[in-house]
Amino acid sequence: MKIINKDYCKGCQICVEVCPKKVYSEGTEISDMGYLVPLVTNYDKCIDHNQIKKGKKPICELCILSCPDQAIIDDSYGD
Amino acid sequence: MENFQIYREDRWPHMFCPGCGIGTVMSCFQRAFLNKGLDLDRTAFVSGIGCSSRLAGYVYADSLHTTHGRALAFATGLKLAQKDLEVVVFTGDGDLGSIGGNHFIQACRRNMDLFVVCVNNNNYGMTGGQVSSTTWHDYLTTTTPKGNPEYPFDLSRVAATSGANYVARYTTAHPKQLVRVIEEGLGKKGLRFIEAWAACPTYYGRYNKMASPVEHTRWLKENSIHIEQMKVDGKTAEDDIDLQVTGKVTIGVLRDADRMSYLEAIQR
Numbered sequence: 144m145k146i147i148n149k150d151y152c153k154g155c156q157i158c159v160e161v162c163p164k165k166v167y168s169e170g171t172e173i174s175d176m177g178y179l180v181p182l183v184t185n186y187d188k189c190i191d192h193n194q195i196k197k198g199k200k201p202i203c204e205l206c207i208l209s210c211p212d213q214a215i216i217d218d219s220y221g222d
Numbered sequence: 223m224e225n226f227q228i229y230r231e232d233r234w235p236h237m238f239c240p241g242c243g244i245g246t247v248m249s250c251f252q253r254a255f256l257n258k259g260l261d262l263d264r265t266a267f268v269s270g271i272g273c274s275s276r277l278a279g280y281v282y283a284d285s286l287h288t289t290h291g292r293a294l295a296f297a298t299g300l301k302l303a304q305k306d307l308e309v310v311v312f313t314g315d316g317d318l319g320s321i322g323g324n325h326f327i328q329a330c331r332r333n334m335d336l337f338v339v340c341v342n343n344n345n346y347g348m349t350g351g352q353v354s355s356t357t358w359h360d361y362l363t364t365t366t367p368k369g370n371p372e373y374p375f376d377l378s379r380v381a382a383t384s385g386a387n388y389v390a391r392y393t394t395a396h397p398k399q400l401v402r403v404i405e406e407g408l409g410k411k412g413l414r415f416i417e418a419w420a421a422c423p424t425y426y427g428r429y430n431k432m433a434s435p436v437e438h439t440r441w442l443k444e445n446s447i448h449i450e451q452m453k454v455d456g457k458t459a460e461d462d463i464d465l466q467v468t469g470k471v472t473i474g475v476l477r478d479a480d481r482m483s484y485l486e487a488i489q490r
């Protein structure tokens with residue numbers, strides 16, 4: 144699953160913009176830091192989720208690389 | 223993959239504004255560094271002054287936070303004293319292209335063995351969004367309220383024509399390409415220059431009708447053109463200069479040479 148760390152996310156919405164599969168949506172809740180944190184609403188569609196399910200390496204990672212705050216991880220990757 | 227393998231999580235969240243492109247450059251650099259399998263204990267980070275230059279303070283490695291514009295001079299000294307260290311310089315367009323312009327040209331001319339990442343956000347972010355030597359013509363900043371009367375420096379072209387071995391430019395709207403060129407550059411000798419155009423929504427964006435990080439990221443994407451596309455379109459270097467002035471920046475690997483580096487030359 145893609146997880147957004149609410150203590151790091153600054154609500155820039157870049158992940159929502161760059162994801163080709165529309166995995167993220169704008170979000171509804173304001174974090175303790177005062178930012179609108181996106182929600183992971185469409186994880187089934189995630190390219191890398193499907194790669195990992197097939198035992199393959201992630202190939203997209205656009206959200207993780209674009210996030211300016213190192214706020215996104217995918218806990219299904221392992222290391 | 224863990225997000226904090228080369229950065230200091232104890233200093234998180236970092237000081238950069240929401241949507242600031244410096245953070246994206248950090249992610250890309252980390253990924254390339256890890257892909258390359260480099261050792262933090264064998265790497266030193268040097269930076270000058272500016273938001274982008276704060277980057278050196280977030281790495282889990284020895285770093286030097288020097289004076290404005292002088293990062294390359296300090297880095298040159300460090301490299302000559304500790305020849306087996308990979309010396310990485312993080313700098314901004316103001317730090318490198320404005321106040322540090324001459325150090326920049328000379329380091330490239332010497333083909334000094336340094337890896338330089340310039341976060342180009344087209345203005346002086348740290349001090350409040352003043353005009354920079356890379357601000358586009360007619361664009362607004364806090365010190366050019368009627369539009370910038372000057373024309374911008376093309377930092378990558380300056381590096382390439384001054385003699386840097388490897389020169390590549392992408393924007394934060396091209397994270398995967400950034401990872402690729404950083405990785406490629408890290409494996410080479412001589413001066414390697416990576417110019418990363420980055421969003422500064424707080425200042426450059428706000429004054430130029432792209433105040434949100436998403437709008438600024440779209441602007442970067444729409445206003446860049448790949449060098450291979452330029453060739454297909456039959457454009458010359460002269461057109462390239464014009465393109466930057468009228469609204470598009472060339473991205474891609476702009477130079478990949480194999481000239482003898484400074485260290486090689488003195489160790490012959």
Ligand SMILES: Cc1ncc(C[n+]2csc(CCOP(=O)(O)OP(=O)(O)O)c2C)c(N)n1
Pocket residue numbers: 271272273274275290313314315316317318341343345346347348349354
């Ligand atoms: C000698 C000197 N002159 C001016 C300053 C003020 N100053 C601090 S940062 C900066 C501009 C930094 O711009 P840039 O390198 O583009 O970095 P950014 O903050 O945009 O990332 C200036 C002019 C200074 N610190 N030292």
Ligand code: SF4
Pocket residue numbers: 145161162163164165166188189190191192203204205206207
């Ligand atoms: S890895 Fe790619 S497809 Fe999956 S959530 Fe991130 S951007 Fe979307």
Ligand code: SF4
Pocket residue numbers: 147151152153154155156157158159180181209210211212213214215
């Ligand atoms: S890109 Fe990162 S900081 Fe921006 S909204 Fe998404 S998770 Fe938050």
